Amino acid sequence: MNLKDLSALLGLSQTTVSRALNGYPEVSEATRQRVAAAAEKYSYRPNTRAKSLATGRSMAIGHVIPISAQHEMVNPVFGDFIAGAGEAYAAAGYDMVLSLVQDSHEERVYRDMFAKGNVDGIVVHAPEMHDPRIALLQDIGLPFAVHGRASDVPTPYNWLDVNNKSAFQRATGFLLDLGHKRIGLLNGLETMDFAHRRRAGYVEALQTRGIAVDKALMRSEEMTENYGYQAVCEMMKLPDPPTAYLVSSMIPAIGIRRAIHDAGLKMGQDISVITHDDDLSYLRNGDDVPLFTATRSSVREAGRQLARILIDQISNPGKVPQTKLFEAELTVGRSTGPNVGAR
Amino acid sequence: MNLKDLSALLGLSQTTVSRALNGYPEVSEATRQRVAAAAEKYSYRPNTRAKSLATGRSMAIGHVIPISAQHEMVNPVFGDFIAGAGEAYAAAGYDMVLSLVQDSHEERVYRDMFAKGNVDGIVVHAPEMHDPRIALLQDIGLPFAVHGRASDVPTPYNWLDVNNKSAFQRATGFLLDLGHKRIGLLNGLETMDFAHRRRAGYVEALQTRGIAVDKALMRSEEMTENYGYQAVCEMMKLPDPPTAYLVSSMIPAIGIRRAIHDAGLKMGQDISVITHDDDLSYLRNGDDVPLFTATRSSVREAGRQLARILIDQISNPGKVPQTKLFEAELTVGRSTGPNVGAR
DNA sequence: TCATCCATCCAAAGCGCTTTCAATTCTTTC
DNA sequence: GAAAGAATTGAAAGCGCTTTGGATGGATGA
Numbered sequence: 001m002n003l004k005d006l007s008a009l010l011g012l013s014q015t016t017v018s019r020a021l022n023g024y025p026e027v028s029e030a031t032r033q034r035v036a037a038a039a040e041k042y043s044y045r046p047n048t049r050a051k052s053l054a055t056g057r058s059m060a061i062g063h064v065i066p067i068s069a070q071h072e073m074v075n076p077v078f079g080d081f082i083a084g085a086g087e088a089y090a091a092a093g094y095d096m097v098l099s100l101v102q103d104s105h106e107e108r109v110y111r112d113m114f115a116k117g118n119v120d121g122i123v124v125h126a127p128e129m130h131d132p133r134i135a136l137l138q139d140i141g142l143p144f145a146v147h148g149r150a151s152d153v154p155t156p157y158n159w160l161d162v163n164n165k166s167a168f169q170r171a172t173g174f175l176l177d178l179g180h181k182r183i184g185l186l187n188g189l190e191t192m193d194f195a196h197r198r199r200a201g202y203v204e205a206l207q208t209r210g211i212a213v214d215k216a217l218m219r220s221e222e223m224t225e226n227y228g229y230q231a232v233c234e235m236m237k238l239p240d241p242p243t244a245y246l247v248s249s250m251i252p253a254i255g256i257r258r259a260i261h262d263a264g265l266k267m268g269q270d271i272s273v274i275t276h277d278d279d280l281s282y283l284r285n286g287d288d289v290p291l292f293t294a295t296r297s298s299v300r301e302a303g304r305q306l307a308r309i310l311i312d313q314i315s316n317p318g319k320v321p322q323t324k325l326f327e328a329e330l331t332v333g334r335s336t337g338p339n340v341g342a343r
Numbered sequence: 344m345n346l347k348d349l350s351a352l353l354g355l356s357q358t359t360v361s362r363a364l365n366g367y368p369e370v371s372e373a374t375r376q377r378v379a380a381a382a383e384k385y386s387y388r389p390n391t392r393a394k395s396l397a398t399g400r401s402m403a404i405g406h407v408i409p410i411s412a413q414h415e416m417v418n419p420v421f422g423d424f425i426a427g428a429g430e431a432y433a434a435a436g437y438d439m440v441l442s443l444v445q446d447s448h449e450e451r452v453y454r455d456m457f458a459k460g461n462v463d464g465i466v467v468h469a470p471e472m473h474d475p476r477i478a479l480l481q482d483i484g485l486p487f488a489v490h491g492r493a494s495d496v497p498t499p500y501n502w503l504d505v506n507n508k509s510a511f512q513r514a515t516g517f518l519l520d521l522g523h524k525r526i527g528l529l530n531g532l533e534t535m536d537f538a539h540r541r542r543a544g545y546v547e548a549l550q551t552r553g554i555a556v557d558k559a560l561m562r563s564e565e566m567t568e569n570y571g572y573q574a575v576c577e578m579m580k581l582p583d584p585p586t587a588y589l590v591s592s593m594i595p596a597i598g599i600r601r602a603i604h605d606a607g608l609k610m611g612q613d614i615s616v617i618t619h620d621d622d623l624s625y626l627r628n629g630d631d632v633p634l635f636t637a638t639r640s641s642v643r644e645a646g647r648q649l650a651r652i653l654i655d656q657i658s659n660p661g662k663v664p665q666t667k668l669f670e671a672e673l674t675v676g677r678s679t680g681p682n683v684g685a686r
Numbered sequence: 687t688c689a690t691c692c693a694t695c696c697a698a699a700g701c702g703c704t705t706t707c708a709a710t711t712c713t714t715t716c
Numbered sequence: 717g718a719a720a721g722a723a724t725t726g727a728a729a730g731c732g733c734t735t736t737g738g739a740t741g742g743a744t745g746a
Contacts, residue, residue: 394703396702711725
């Protein structure tokens with residue numbers, strides 16, 4: 001059933017039927033009803049491609065997902081993010097198209113998406129510190145929104161980020177208050193902008209208290225469970241091992257817990273751990289009392305809101321870019337306690 | 344830069360340029376070179392929507408992702424699956440469009456996808472035991488492939504599944520061989536087809552050895568970390584608690600490990616655990632010696648191969664549906680050992 | 687009564703591509 | 717050297733929709 005058939009059936013022109021269905025004013029209420037009823041009856045759905053071609057808008061938003069070269073992995077956070085974004089898209093009638101790319105620098109994917117015209121806008125994932133993709137997208141004039149930020153971009157653009165620096169600063173401060181002086185940092189890859197900011201927060205908190213930053217206590221890798229395990233196993237062998245750890249995600253935090261248990265120690269008593277918690281649906285941080293003390297910020301909510309920002313930008317092309325900074329909440333769980341050795 | 348511009352630039356007709364770029368034989372090699380060079384130079388990309396409209400093929404494949412009503416969660420396995428599928432799509436020039444749907448029964452999403460014509464085929468995720476979606480898709484005549492199977496569909500269709508029954512049968516047998524008689528089953532939701540098959544394998548293995556099936560030892564829920572933790576905490580309070588557990592995914596297995604540790608016991612010594620392992624990139628089951636004894640099958644590889652099956656079906660509409668059954672490998676790790684109480 | 691306006695509808699062009707059918711030129715073949 | 721065939725190109729229709737620029741007729745006002 002296409003527009004031609006439907007209008008023939010109704011004895012109306014395609015023009016009128018199209019207008020009736022799209023809510024244009026120059027059609028009488030009576031015929032609008034009649035058209036709507038017929039469309040419903042024959043379950044008419046306008047062909048997206050034809051519509052796109054005619055309007056010049058594709059009603060689709062592209063997500064370019066970088067695949068890590070090292071582990072060939074997709075960020076586990078990703079599922080929840082697009083679940084949130086998907087809600088916003090569905091509400092606004094947008095489709096979501098995914099492109100998984102090995103090398104996130106690959107500018108061709110972006111250029112192609114634009115030239116082929118199959119998206120109206122793009123969500124940029126996992127921005128790096130000096131991310132060339134932002135300048136590129138500004139250059140080609142395709143609306144976009146970034147999940148996170150890139151540090152060195154002078155011109156404004158749409159982004160939504162967690163205040164990573166303040167979150168890790170507070171978390172570090174919390175551990176220092178508990179008497180910990182040797183705090184391990186298991187960061188994400190520091191080419192990533194968020195990881196860089198987190199380290200800045202950690203370092204600043206230490207320096208404020210006059211505690212020297214020890215490079216031996218800082219790691220930066222992709223956030224797998226094994227990473228957490230291995231890194232802590234190794235750090236525990238140091239002459240003056242950490243009594244606390246700050247880690248960038250629940251997944252490696254689980255590895256840390258494993259390492260602590262394997263060493264015959266108790267998390268929250270012998271060794272403290274604070275993790276960042278993206279509030280993943282399949283990895284809830286405990287029900288009543290959180291298992292981990294954590295800096296929490298829902299990545300699903302981030303997806304939802306960033307999608308809205310992008311849709312807004314697409315609908316109002318002239319509008320000044322929006323930015324949104326989530327403050328993570330520091331929730332105290334059972335993985336932290338006073339530094340026993342310090343007493 | 345569109346076809347009109349490009350052909351004007353070359354002093355050729357749109358027809359010839361189109362043919363040259365799409366590899367039709369009726370164009371001289373000389374002009375083909377010339378066209379290709381110009382297309383490259385001006386980085387011409389044909390407009391997807393116009394192409395789709397003209398050819399009737401959208402070069403996109405839809406994934407309808409069910410969102411669990413209970414936890415509002417996206418299956419954590421999903422990221423790896425589409426990473427695999429994405430590879431195959433990219434190689435064949437297909438886009439991937441995602442639709443996240445609250446109620447997986449919602450037939451309208453499928454009908455709409457077909458009517459709106461924005462996909463050439465669909466991947467069905469998380470099939471239930473008697474899944475109406477398959478008959479629906481057969482009915483509307485949209486090519487599709489199922490990740491998993493539905494039990495009660497008489498007509499053939501494309502699917503790719505792990506041999507869940509044999510995997511869990513062997514795993515149960517393995518535990519029985521170690522002297523375990525009380526084996527807890529932490530299954531996925533048994534409305535899901537895969538969960539049903541796994542239970543069948545578990546039950547059959549017990550019955551073969553003449554061991555009574557105890558309903559108190561069987562759970563069926565969505566696979567979160569908390570589920571694993573809670574279920575085991577509760578089962579350990581039973582008068583005659585399990586000495587071993589069989590669990591459907593790494594995520595709840597991690598919860599099980601937590602419960603065992605919290606009880607002051609050692610996994611692999613006091614209590615044995617076998618999990619199914621989807622070989623997720625961020626949750627590798629140990630490096631050298633696997634942490635968990637597991638029935639393993641790569642979900643990423645499943646994505647890759649199922650995508651190929653679907654593309655093949657789309658390219659050869661008349662072809663008889665393909666099916667593929669992966670056998671999971673049983674890898675022995677450190678989470679299993681003989682039943683100490685049985686000696 | 688006539689001119690004007692408004693409400694309502696339609697024909698046709700156009701979005702950027704593919705593809706059918708026809709035209710033209712260049713080779714063969716006898 | 718003419719007829720037939722092959723190679724190469726182009727004009728134009730069509731995919732299913734939106735939207736511009738009328739057309740039509742009834743209501744309104746003087």
